[in-house]
Amino acid sequence: xxxxxxxxxxxxxxxxxxxxxxxxxxxxxxxxxxxxxxxxxxxxxxxxxxxxxxxxxxxxxxxxxxxxxxxxxxxxxxxxxxxxxxxxxxxxxxxxxxxxxxxxxxxxxxxxxxxxxxxxxxxxxxxxxxxxxxxxxxxxxxxxxxxxxxxxxxxxxxxxxxxxxxxxxxxxxxxxxxxxxxxxxxxxx
Numbered sequence: 001x002x003x004x005x006x007x008x009x010x011x012x013x014x015x016x017x018x019x020x021x022x023x024x025x026x027x028x029x030x031x032x033x034x035x036x037x038x039x040x041x042x043x044x045x046x047x048x049x050x051x052x053x054x055x056x057x058x059x060x061x062x063x064x065x066x067x068x069x070x071x072x073x074x075x076x077x078x079x080x081x082x083x084x085x086x087x088x089x090x091x092x093x094x095x096x097x098x099x100x101x102x103x104x105x106x107x108x109x110x111x112x113x114x115x116x117x118x119x120x121x122x123x124x125x126x127x128x129x130x131x132x133x134x135x136x137x138x139x140x141x142x143x144x145x146x147x148x149x150x151x152x153x154x155x156x157x158x159x160x161x162x163x164x165x166x167x168x169x170x171x172x173x174x175x176x177x178x179x180x181x182x183x184x185x186x187x188x189x
Contacts, residue, residue, distance in 0.1 A: 008183075011054040013111065019057055019098025027054060027098070054105060061099035063091055063126060066116035068172050069123050079180040081127040086103040088147045093153045100153070120146075131183040141183060148179060 014035055019027045027048045033040045046052050065088065072084040086091055093100035107115060124142045152175060155161060161168045 006038070006042065006046060008056070011036075011043060011053070012176065014059055015053050016057045016060055016099050016102070019102055020096050021098070024054070024057070024098045024101035027057065029053060030150065055107065055111060056108060058097065058102040058105040059111070061103040062120070064096075064118040065089070065103060066119040066123070068092060069120065072124055073126065077130045079128070079176060081130070082145070082179055082183075083176045085123065085127060085145075086152075086172070089149045089153050090156070090172070091182070093157055097157060100157070104150070116133065128183070133183070133186055137180070137186055137189075141186070144182075145179065148175065159168050 009108060013025050013033060015032055019032060022031070029040050029043050029047065032053065033043055036042075047056070068088045068091075069085055072088045073081055076084050107117075121142055127139060127145075128138050128141050132139070144156055152172070156168055161171065
């Protein structure tokens with residue numbers, strides 16, 4: 001019999017909180033069971049294994065990010081939209097470092113296709129419409145923006161920029177300016 005009060009959603013949210021506290025790599029069914037003061041066996045009616053839990057946390061993070069991104073992009077275009085999307089990623093990573101890591105989890109193709117990951121690409125493509133890129137350049141630009149935003153945020157979170165000047169906010173502004181300039185003057189193949 002399942003312990004009263006435990007649900008898949010509650011366990012997923014608690015796992016996400018745990019990831020933010022101790023790091024996504026430390027999230028296991030054992031750690032989650034300790035949080036609820038139950039045995040691991042009590043969780044099996046809600047979760048298959050640690051991979052299932054980690055996948056659910058990743059899906060939660062992708063969904064939270066997509067909702068924030070859609071809200072931030074509403075009514076914005078061009079450089080303003082680039083800054084808004086990048087800002088969502090930076091803010092989310094700072095507020096939820098474990099969930100940010102979870103959002104990078106490699107998902108199986110069916111799970112990835114059903115996730116909010118596709119919404120992220122659609123939102124990025126919406127920004128790119130203002131730059132009048134056609135395929136395959138639009139796909140190249142989606143990949144470029146994802147790489148720059150995720151790379152910058154990961155390096156910043158890891159302390160990679162904390163030992164030198166200028167301030168990371170100044171660099172971030174220059175990165176957004178450079179991306180905007182590049183997208184406005186996308187090189188011909």
